[in-house]
Amino acid sequence: MQKLNKIILYCRSGFEKECAAEITDKASQQEIYGFAKVNEKSGYVIFECYQDNNAEILVKTLSFRTLIFARQMFVAGDLLSNLPANDRITPIVETLSGCIDKAGDLRVEVADTNEGKDLASFCRKFTVPLRQALRNKRLLLKVTNPSRPVIHIFFISSNCCYAGYSYSQNNSPFYMGIPRLRFPSDAPSRSTLKLEEAFHIFIPYEEWEERLHGGLNAVDLGACPGGWTYQLVKRSMMVYAIDNGPMDEKLMATGQVKHYREDGFKFTPKKHNIYWLVCDMVEKPAKVTELIAKWLINGWCRETIFNLKLPMKKRYEEVKNNLQLLKKELNNKQINVQIQAKQLYHDREEITVHVQRIWG
Ligand SMILES: C[S@@+](CC[C@H](N)C(=O)[O-])C[C@H]1O[C@@H](n2cnc3c(N)ncnc32)[C@H](O)[C@@H]1O
Structure with a gap:
């Protein structure tokens, strides 16, 4: 043997x-x-x-x-x-x-x-x-x-x-x-598949009804042209799309999207009713990590999925450091979370991170 x-x-x-x-x-x-x-x-x-x-x-x-x-x-x-x-x-x-x-x-x-x-x-x-x-x-x-x-x-x-x-x-x-996903022909960008794959990888199917259901409010930072917003709209959510660029017209016509031409790093939600924060802004990983920590510490969202765009060198260390930083900051504020991270099939020079706040 x-x-x-x-x-x-x-x-x-x-x-x-x-x-x-x-x-x-x-x-x-x-x-x-x-x-x-x-x-x-x-x-x-x-x-x-x-x-x-x-x-x-x-x-x-x-x-x-x-x-x-x-x-x-x-x-x-x-x-x-x-x-x-x-x-x-x-x-x-x-x-x-x-x-x-x-x-x-x-x-x-x-x-x-x-x-x-x-x-x-x-x-x-x-x-x-x-x-x-x-x-x-x-x-x-x-x-x-x-x-x-x-x-x-x-x-x-x-x-x-x-x-x-x-x-x-x-x-x-x-x-x-590799999950086999079909590109929806009416989606405004191919990166829509990143968020769809993230849902498949990070959220158990039996919890989709509870955590991805219609009526939830979501914020999409760096939303244009709207591939990620599309996934949220498809699940009947209301979306605040933050980006200086133009949003896809068909998405805007659904009436489920409010587009704010603002800086995603400065945007603050007016009401405390946001369930999902998603973020696909191309920025330094440390800056994005800080932003996500701020949202979670302020209780502005319950769950988040975001991308960390990776530098060319020392990519594992970069990822490890950022995830440790996030854990430490949340721990210091006694905020209980579950963190998962994966380089998805649809990710390129980046990884996708999911954080869920846990109460009780
Ligand atoms: C990779 S694209 C997002 C693609 C989008 N997730 C989709 O599926 O269509 C990055 C977007 O982030 C936006 N962006 C970058 N920095 C930003 C900032 N500080 N505030 C708001 N948007 C920003 C860019 O304008 C760009 O539209």
């Missing part, structure tokens, strides 16, 4: 160093040590643990929700290379035998890169016979079961792959860690 001593993490191409720095940092906080192999622009990172069993511990105990730069996380064995074209299945089944039993799903995946895209159709075809072979060995259940572990086969070329698994309560539920 092979030891599974690696953690495979998918990330945005170009952010491998950040993903590696983060897994090394967060694993060491659990006294798990190893080294991260970084291949620039590969779209993934391998974290190899020094001690046997540590990867299996990490994939279970390191909360996937706390990882900012990883889109998916699973434990795997060594790279299976030189797989024979006429039988790739046997080495994969051998690797997984004894490591996993009755998994609930199988995902045959690739990195989110151009090379990965070239392999996608091969992976789709290969899934069918592999699924059958895994079922025959009882490594995979006959019927998909979302509460059982997920088998991941990650191809980096047609004859090389990693085989492993993730836990369904501690992984991304999406294939390749």
